[in-house]
Amino acid sequence: MCRRRVNSVAFAIALSVCSLVAHGSQAEEECVADPAPSNLLREILVATGTPRETVVTAEIRLRSAVERTIERVGGSHPTYAGARKLHRALHKRPFGEYEQQADGVLEMLHEGSFNCVSATLFFGLVARELGYDVQVLEGPGHLMLRLLVEGRPIDVETTLVDGFDLDRKRRAAEATWNSPEPWPAASWAERPESARLPRPAIPAGYADRMRAVTLEQAVGFAWLNRATREVRGGRRVAAAESVLEAARHVESLEGTSVNIRGLLNIAFLPEYEAGRFEAAYRIAEIELELWPGTTTPSDRLVASAAKQIGAACERGSPRAAWDRLEQVRTKPASSEAVRRLTRTASGEIARTAVRVGDWDLAWVAAEQYAATELDTHESQRIFDWIEERRDAVSLDACR
Numbered sequence: 001m002c003r004r005r006v007n008s009v010a011f012a013i014a015l016s017v018c019s020l021v022a023h024g025s026q027a028e029e030e031c032v033a034d035p036a037p038s039n040l041l042r043e044i045l046v047a048t049g050t051p052r053e054t055v056v057t058a059e060i061r062l063r064s065a066v067e068r069t070i071e072r073v074g075g076s077h078p079t080y081a082g083a084r085k086l087h088r089a090l091h092k093r094p095f096g097e098y099e100q101q102a103d104g105v106l107e108m109l110h111e112g113s114f115n116c117v118s119a120t121l122f123f124g125l126v127a128r129e130l131g132y133d134v135q136v137l138e139g140p141g142h143l144m145l146r147l148l149v150e151g152r153p154i155d156v157e158t159t160l161v162d163g164f165d166l167d168r169k170r171r172a173a174e175a176t177w178n179s180p181e182p183w184p185a186a187s188w189a190e191r192p193e194s195a196r197l198p199r200p201a202i203p204a205g206y207a208d209r210m211r212a213v214t215l216e217q218a219v220g221f222a223w224l225n226r227a228t229r230e231v232r233g234g235r236r237v238a239a240a241e242s243v244l245e246a247a248r249h250v251e252s253l254e255g256t257s258v259n260i261r262g263l264l265n266i267a268f269l270p271e272y273e274a275g276r277f278e279a280a281y282r283i284a285e286i287e288l289e290l291w292p293g294t295t296t297p298s299d300r301l302v303a304s305a306a307k308q309i310g311a312a313c314e315r316g317s318p319r320a321a322w323d324r325l326e327q328v329r330t331k332p333a334s335s336e337a338v339r340r341l342t343r344t345a346s347g348e349i350a351r352t353a354v355r356v357g358d359w360d361l362a363w364v365a366a367e368q369y370a371a372t373e374l375d376t377h378e379s380q381r382i383f384d385w386i387e388e389r390r391d392a393v394s395l396d397a398c399r
Contacts, residue, residue: 041059041063041125043249044105045062047219048104048105048117061109062105062106062109069089069094070130072089073126073130079150080165083127083149086123086126087123090119090122094109094112095108095119098113098159100115101229103118103222104118116144116159119159120143121215121218121219124136124218125215135147135214136217137211138210139211143158144158144210146212213251223242223243223246226242228263237282240287243260243286247290264283277308277311281304285331287300293334298334298337301331302338302341306341306344308324309325313351317352318349318353318358318361325346325368347366354385354390357393363383363386366382
């Protein structure tokens with residue numbers, strides 16, 4: 001066991017906490033542990049909507065809010081009573097009014113509006129600093145907190161004032177409803193106040209069917225929430241970028257309750273169909289980063305690149321077209337899709353390069369075309385044509 005010392009002045013720079021386990025009758029030890037990693041606080045803030053340019057100032061405010069909460073709750077080591085006290089304290093301040101879209105941790109501190117994302121992340125930060133082992137539970141469209149206290153898990157519905165230790169409440173409610181006389185389930189009004197527990201709405205083992213992750217990984221779910229809002233708001237590339245950020249935190253997006261492939265599909269198609277091929281390319285690029293070598297992202301990337309290459313050739317910019325083709329060739333797309341694009345695009349680039357007099361690029365593109373064209377006679381024809389055109393231009397220049 002240890003006594004945690006909090007210095008209010010130094011806390012603006014670093015929050016220091018510790019939790020050691022004493023053996024037998026050993027004297028209590030004083031210790032000062034490392035503060036919560038700055039990058040975690042910043043990642044939480046950015047993921048929940050804080051602009052990157054203001055994140056340093058926001059981090060100071062967040063640290064200060066954690067400090068004030070710790071001072072209000074007190075306690076020298078993790079206990080069941082201490083965790084329950086923390087839950088009650090948070091629902092007095094800063095948790096104010098539940099709003100479904102209120103992911104922002106900073107907004108929660110300023111305005112009091114919160115949802116399961118902002119409440120769970122902030123609760124988890126404070127609980128960890130108080131020495132609790134913290135896990136985040138993810139289920140369909142929802143986050144909860146799990147604290148490991150005195151040898152058992154305590155599941156906390158952070159959005160409810162009475163959401164502390166839901167499993168114990170469920171067992172108590174079931175025991176009340178299933179109890180024999182003198183208070184059968186049908187005679188609610190005859191029960192004393194202490195026996196008037198609501199019929200349990202939470203099934204046994206509900207939390208065990210949720211996905212348990214670390215606090216750091218849970219930041220990914222904030223990014224997924226953000227991606228969902230962005231795609232609904234028409235910010236489709238930003239939505240795909242948010243999915244990519246989520247993937248950097250969550251080990252496997254396939255195991256989440258969000259349909260990631262469907263979300264990216266909704267992001268890609270409108271951009272492609274509207275002719276915004278740069279945006280479509282970026283979304284497909286992100287899909288390929290998440291699922292390398294798979295067919296649909298490969299086809300989308302190649303289709304978007306083909307449109308961009310065609311547009312560059314039309315405006316007489318074969319170098320821009322070539323750069324895009326070379327970029328596609330470095331991506332983890334399916335080899336067959338890349339081969340098809342290389343064959344069609346390199347021939348088009350070679351012809352455009354001849355038209356603008358870029359003979360070196362014309363020859364390089366022709367070599368790339370020959371490498372993918374099975375018909376050797378067809379390959380030789382493009383080389384012969386380039387030589388003829390160059391000779392003709394040289395002859396015209398001499399006249």
